[in-house]
Amino acid sequence: MEDLKNLKRVTQKEIAKRLGISRTTVARAINGSEFIKEETKSKILELASKLNYEKNYIGSSLANQKEKIVHCLVAYSFNEFYTSEIIRGLNTVSKEYSIYNYNLKITATEIHSPDKQIELLKKILKEDDIDGLIITPLNRDVIYDILEPYFNKIKIISIGTRLSEKIAHVGPNHIKQGAMAAGIVSNMLRDDEGLLIIDNGDDKISSGMYLEGFLERIKHTNISILGPILCGNIEDSIYTIKEMCVKYDIKGIYINRYAQEIYDIIDKNILNGKKIVTHGMAGSIKSLIKSGIISFTIMEEVFMEGYDAGKMMFEMIYKNHITNNWKVSDSKVIFFENLSI
Template sequence: MITQKELAARLGLSRTTIARAINNSSNIKPETKEKILKLVKELGYEKNYVGSLLASKKKVVYSFIVESKNSYYTEQIKLGIKGAKKEYKHHNLEIIEVVTDINKPMEQVLELKKLLDSGKQIDGIIIIPLDKTKILELINPYLEKIKFITLSVFLSKKIAYVGTDYQKCGRLAAEFLGKSLNINDKVLVIDNGDDNISSKFYLNGFLDRANEDKINIIGPVRKNGVEDSLMYLKNIFKKENINSIFINRYAQDILLEIPDYILKKQKNITTGIGNRIRKLIIEKKILATVADDVYSTGHKACQLMVDMLYKETEKKVKNIILEPKILLIENLK
């Protein structure tokens, strides 16, 4: 690996000048800095961070996480962030969790406003933004001072993003289901509303692909949660021969309440992942689920935040799009 001393020798400059360019100091001529960084990139120079990090000022990052009925999602995001933090044990980094209810977007807005107005040290914020408009209004004035990463919800081209293409999840679910259906099979689609993160995109993706594949769809039928959906299903099962159900929100809670003799005659697939969905797959009550890798979402967000805070990466905003996975019994971990 090339050193700063070797870079200085190649360019005929002092080691101090090389260090200034690498550390993004303003006390250097722009043309000199550009020449140094060009060579740094060509030769693949990597700064030795450990010594400087141990002596560096502590960085403080706040992670705004949401709680929902699916506790697995919250747990895996947290574990992903904690796992990445352990990998960077030499970094003088503190991560503070702020947890709010997924069904109370305003609670998150108020917590974020309180933090930004507090005068506390804030070097970075990782957030799952529930109210996109209000969150963007709050953070726009701070984009030059604070590093921001959004999880699962894309906010702006100016802000780094880590997440899954939920529309693609819905499309994959419809494609997979379509291959298992007979020509005249009926698929009931229940829309339980927007969770501000994924459910709207699951539904849109599923319907788009289902229409392309000419799947026989009933709905989407708009319902309001678990109890409302179960009452509707109880009635429609008496009137219609339903071969499959797709539910964009609360699917695991609803499917677990449907009698086994009905479920096991159907061909059902869900989106998302959680302990109850795993149970449904293992007990062969659903075929599969199309899921995002929630742990990796948190893990990669923390890795990206470290790069943004410590490695002085180029100012181009980075987006990390994770591929969804189709999980069946054979590959369910």
């Protein structure tokens, strides 16, 4: 350890080398990241203290820059878990990189109010000193037209729903998620058993693509498909499910939107014995999985979407790492057996 003490300036790289870990792990410990074991963090901070490591030295040229402002316009969804986890991911990045004057200004716009998001975006572009924009576009065509003149002026990342192949994106492959749901439920049902499909429309973020992927995959099975039946809202969906379950021997149900609200309200006796699949995660979905009503759900790593988008934006602004890549978020299949209680 003496050889390190005698170094004029101790770096994260030197600490990492001494401990046999990556520099990224050292940086996370020093910046207070959640993504590191407490035992590892303690070892890193102890060694950093012994070596008189100065946190501000690494990247000091970045830390001394003027404040960089990134507006984050995310969607406020019926599924509060989705919104809160996106925001938590963004806030985690903001905290980790606060030393560099990296300021994320987060605003959630109601998912059914795309016009409000458009008005807010216009105001930000007109009035604010903005270095970057992270956005879940609620009206892709209009948002694209507004932002196109700014593609070479500010850094832009879409999140959740891809805005354009010309700019960077973080989010899942919703079509693939729909296909995953169909593939798994098809193995739960026998040939000729009835599967009811309810279409509650496109929320402009994911539900339309969920259904597209589900239908493309399920058509290659011998399951008896009833639907998709267009309902468009919770009340009509409940009525349709009741009616169809009386008329037909339904063994499975798939709903692309409002599923958790529908299953919360509907008479559970109607659902007993049926294979039910949904998307996303929330407290009510957990309860329905525990009770055996929902067979499984497919969820994306929402927290990591926010975190990765914020980190990617940091790289673009401070290191001029320009990309138009799509960072595909991981998807998880959650059954009762792997449900986090």
